Amino acid sequence: MHIPDGFIDVPTSVAFAGIAAAGVALSLKGAKSTLDEKTAPLAGLTATFIFAVQMLNFPVAAGTSGHLLGGALAAILVGPWAASLALTVVLLMQGLLFADGGLTALGLNVFNMSLIGVWVGYASFIAIKKILPKNKSSISIAAFLAGLISVPFAAAGFVLQYAIGGTATFSISQVLTAMLGTHFLIGIGEGVISALAVGAVMASRSDLVYGYKGSQQVLETRVKE
Amino acid sequence: MGERLYIHRHSVVHSLPSHVKIIAVLFFVLVVVSTPITYWPAFVIFLALVIAAATAGKISIFTLSKRALIEVPFILFAVLMPFVGTGERFELGPLNLYRDGLLAGVSIVAKGTLGVLSAVILSTTTTAREILRGLERLRLPTIMVQIASFMLRYVNVISDEMERMKIARESRGFDATGVKHWKVIATSAAALFIRSYERGERVHLAMLSRGFDGELPHTESKSVGAKAWVTALVFPTLALITSLSFKMNG
Structure with missing residues (x-):
């Protein structure tokens, strides 16, 4: 669920659009230096994957279901630069084509999901991986915690925006409690699913997991026989 | 996916260049969002403008409303607002509501709905490919x-x-x-x-x-005449005039 038009006031939206644009510009630079001319096809297909996986429903209980947000998962799989770009493009297309997320709120949504979601997820993944022993199951544990942490942080980004320029009448502490509480629960789901998905990719093609070999990894082009 | 959203018609709205339309929608939504909800007649005019644009684009109101359903979760959120909050309260039938909460809730629903409707008009009258070309011309x-x-x-x-x-x-x-x-x-x-x-x-x-070196070949695009800009900007400009006139009188 993305922020619609009119939920956060115009000056705040414009300011965050500026921050988001700067973050995306940095990600473009980073992606170009790590991926070179592969950026477009690989980030493009990652964006497609994120878009598709957000339609994949996970049943929770009593008929309710949730879906993956995918920030931390994408960062672990393809690296934070390409992941931020892919998520930004997903948000842009959702806003322009599906009216999901307001056009004037695009900067706010990009800030929360493409920047905070991806980078907090990736940073916590790297930090946790350092502490744990170097084996494959540590990758899954780190992926779980990265997913778990990234979601409430992205929600905290929203609370920050709300505190600066919210138009609703809920008090900031009410919003903080409600957002962090629900998103902590969502984060548990996100973490479990991210960990299971990363584990499954590790099992068959560990060479594709960017976070497994670290940023030194050279992305190999592999041709199917 | 993008093609499934586009509804092919021959209309003024369809024939406008996509970057002009994107700017027009953005401008319109910015005006709507900047207008305080207390100028409520302005919002009636905004809605009339959206419906006029949809009619000019030969999109039925039914299609428009059906695609706007994406907004429903936020409406549910806004409905709660009059019940939670602080400040002045008043009775409405059996309900005891907060005045500020009610205003803020109405504002969120009104602005969100107008934003969604505008974006839906854009995506039903413009193919996804054209929207991308428009973004390219807007220097993305x-x-x-x-x-x-x-x-x-x-x-x-x-x-x-x-x-x-x-x-x-x-x-x-x-x-x-x-x-x-x-x-x-x-x-x-x-x-x-x-x-x-x-x-x-x-x-x-x-x-x-096939010789890719990081750049995609550019298809040349013809320049856009002033007429297209004028046509596209009619709606946001009318919205701006409405908003400003309420500001002066309000």
Whole structure:
């Protein structure tokens, strides 16, 4: 669920659009230096994957279901630069084509999901991986915690925006409690699913997991026989 | 995906260049968002403008409203607002409501709805490809446009792939009912990622073998006359005039 038009006031939206644009510009630079001319096809297909996986429903209980947000998962799989770009493009297309997320709120949504979601997820993944022993199951544990942490942080980004320029009448502490509480629960789901998905990719093609070999990894082009 | 949203008609709105339309929609939504809800007649005029634009684009109000349903969760959120909050209260029938909460709730619903409706008009009268071309003309970095065009080109392929995996799961008797089934679905997500990534690699190789060096060939675009801009900007300008006149009188 993305922020619609009119939920956060115009000056705040414009300011965050500026921050988001700067973050995306940095990600473009980073992606170009790590991926070179592969950026477009690989980030493009990652964006497609994120878009598709957000339609994949996970049943929770009593008929309710949730879906993956995918920030931390994408960062672990393809690296934070390409992941931020892919998520930004997903948000842009959702806003322009599906009216999901307001056009004037695009900067706010990009800030929360493409920047905070991806980078907090990736940073916590790297930090946790350092502490744990170097084996494959540590990758899954780190992926779980990265997913778990990234979601409430992205929600905290929203609370920050709300505190600066919210138009609703809920008090900031009410919003903080409600957002962090629900998103902590969502984060548990996100973490479990991210960990299971990363584990499954590790099992068959560990060479594709960017976070497994670290940023030194050279992305190999592999041709199917 | 993008093509399924587009509804082909011959109308003024359809024929406008896409970047002009994107700017017009953005301008309109900015005006709407900047107008305080207390100038409520202005919002009636905004809605009339949206309906006029839809009519000019030959889109039925039914289609428009059906696609706006994406906004429903936020409406539910806004409905709560009059009940929670602080400040002045008043009685409305059996309900005891907060005045500020009610205003803020109405504001969020009104502005959100107008934003959604405007975006829906854009995507029903413009093909996804055209929207991308418009973004390119608005100087969105080329690489972002390329990422987006890959996404649009492959989204049907990938979602069909996902659908096939779903059919494969179900034909083996799988029925996802709760948390204990997450592993199966997460594994599907992983398989989907590997398939997407490998497809990305194949696409990249295919591009390289056709001489790709990081730049996509540019198709030349003809310049846009003043007439198109004037036509497209009629609606946001009317909205701006409405908003400003209420500001002066209000």
